[in-house]
Amino acid sequence: MTDTAVAATSFVEKLEAARRASVRLATTKTDLKNSGLRAIADAVVAESDRIIEANDLDLANGRENGLSVGLQDRLRLTPARLVGLAEAVGEIVALTDPVGQVVRGSSLPNGVGLTQVRVPFGVIGAIYEARPNVTIDIAALALKSGNAVVLRGGSAAENTNRVLVEVIQTALSSVGLPVEAVQTIDEYGRDGAKQLMRARGLVDVLIPRGSADLINAVVAESTVPVIETGAGVVHVYLDESADETMAVEIVHNAKVQRPSVCNALETLLVHESSAPRLLPPVLSRLRESGVTIHADERASAIFADVVPATEQDWATEYMSLDVAVRVVDDLDAAMDHIRRYSTHHTESIITNDVAHAERFLAEVDSAVVMVNASTRFTDGGEFGFGAEVGISTQKLHARGPMGLGELTSTKWVVRGSGQVRG
């Protein structure tokens, strides 16, 4: 037997062990899962030194391999960050367990009782980049929703992740939960990621987290069903009747409050008849906050000293203090622009016209559509879900902010008393 064959066998064995763990987790009571979460939170803090030692090793390797300063920062764990991660795990304890929730039900005419209940997926695969916080985050969300998880983190965080998984497994074991509920396959490298994407029947769902490139690669390769999270080229449209204060405040909040996240504003569209009234106060306020304005010709004619917008700007998720601005003829032109350039994440209309608001809400095909509200509200926490698994911009299974419920499937339970079909 070659080395590869040995590795392949034990890879499958790992997934089979995850399956067995998932069978136990599926019927594990909420109390015990919460004990596991508390044990993980405690262990992450108690084992800080060991985790940071492994993280230092990854950081040293990263510097040697020319890892960018930004990526080094995402990779870095500090005692304060570990406390923050532990607190986030603790917060999951307080959330409602989705498993067993009844989605709908009825009594059939023949007396058969029918209920659709939430059940865990089973085994979740997670493929992500060198952000060790995701290791703890996904492990905790999977545990609360009754799923086993198989993790493939970025190789740049391999030492950190190995220690984190050991710490998590020890915590699980301490409360009597199966250690195979959380496993890493980092030791199989890129080949392991590929095998995971092809592990149909062994893995129930795959969640890629990271760059568009990573997500596209997983979608193209995977035979396991994928839940995608996507980028946000997010639009705000200022309609003819938009209130000036509302326009200024919402645009500023959407762009400036946290520009590096997916629900931040990227492109501002303005009705031509309101542009002379609204652009000066809206853009002045943005400029005061250090925003670079990329404007089309019609907007530049109203508000001076801007960067000329190019075709590329309309399709760009800046994730920085930049905004693209375009004057449009009317609502239809605004919606045409959105249809063409949006990533279908979040779009908001600022208007006082009921008919326009309703058309925008009905016709714009995005995960979240808004009237007179900041796009920054597209968030699991803001929506009241507690933890957020990510924001789905696809249309299957989950769309928009995903909470614990979106980490479950459903099952139909049929209770009869001897009924047969006529």
Place this chain on the structure above:
Amino acid sequence: MTDTAVAATSFVEKLEAARRASVRLATTKTDLKNSGLRAIADAVVAESDRIIEANDLDLANGRENGLSVGLQDRLRLTPARLVGLAEAVGEIVALTDPVGQVVRGSSLPNGVGLTQVRVPFGVIGAIYEARPNVTIDIAALALKSGNAVVLRGGSAAENTNRVLVEVIQTALSSVGLPVEAVQTIDEYGRDGAKQLMRARGLVDVLIPRGSADLINAVVAESTVPVIETGAGVVHVYLDESADETMAVEIVHNAKVQRPSVCNALETLLVHESSAPRLLPPVLSRLRESGVTIHADERASAIFADVVPATEQDWATEYMSLDVAVRVVDDLDAAMDHIRRYSTHHTESIITNDVAHAERFLAEVDSAVVMVNASTRFTDGGEFGFGAEVGISTQKLHARGPMGLGELTSTKWVVRGSGQVRG
């Protein structure tokens, strides 16, 4: 420009036309969609001669190419079958339109109103084999749920499908609906099917209907999200305390009423202590109805003159008057067998023991789990959904019988009055 390039361009144009049609359909009122359905139902009957002429051509080609008698029968349309198909379209008129249904909603503490509403997917791709009834069926279900559909039927039904799509498009046009709501890409052959599977961004969801081979090929190739329907290796387990009459009637109904469908019984498991009591009456009743019994050694010792069951039998979806029978040590052994061989469609326990019933319902990981009921109830019609798109044995998006609601996605609608995030 080469011929291939020309074909590729117009293929994409077709999908873009489908997208435009889907934008209109998404906000088309139920009344108009129902008028379209009635027009389709009428046209299928009025144009019977033309449809059957095209179908005769496909059948003649099929005979020449050695198409099996069974496949010829699936391909064949008769005046009576067309009337049946038209009636099925008419029944969809009466069903509730899922578009616009509010799934959940709340008022956030800051006064923002939040509702999650059902919206069409947009463009559905359907890939299926030479069953022209699917052409009408999918077109009608897609229309009612506000989706445009792009059809790739089997090449053996190409002439029939071309005429059917023409008939449907004329009907759509007669009520003022966009003809591009229903299109075929049969003229692009196998290459068209491949392009459809890779048309990410143009097609929102792909539904393969047909054999396991077809479904597996689509899953392996597609970058468009797929909704799968699967085979049914369906189990009934007779527990220690099973009532004899209930066991006899449910097993007979599950196996004999319609053996060729996916919710029919394939493997009967019996607790060893109840086997001597239950196997003789249960299997006698099956044998009287012409069922061939494939039994393991322990079952053969109780009920004579059977075919010895092989390992292969446990994994077979017979779809015929055959049943596999196995005596098991206890409930755990029954669930182990199910975990190993089930296709996760439907399993039923016959028992009078509450604890066993609850364990079976909780621990068996199938789309539908039952106690004291016939597996034949796993059906959209029986569940009260009206039309059935298929039965999903996967865990993402939809599991179990899929109705019109399962042909929709959701969208979050946020209504504010100027709120920004703090």
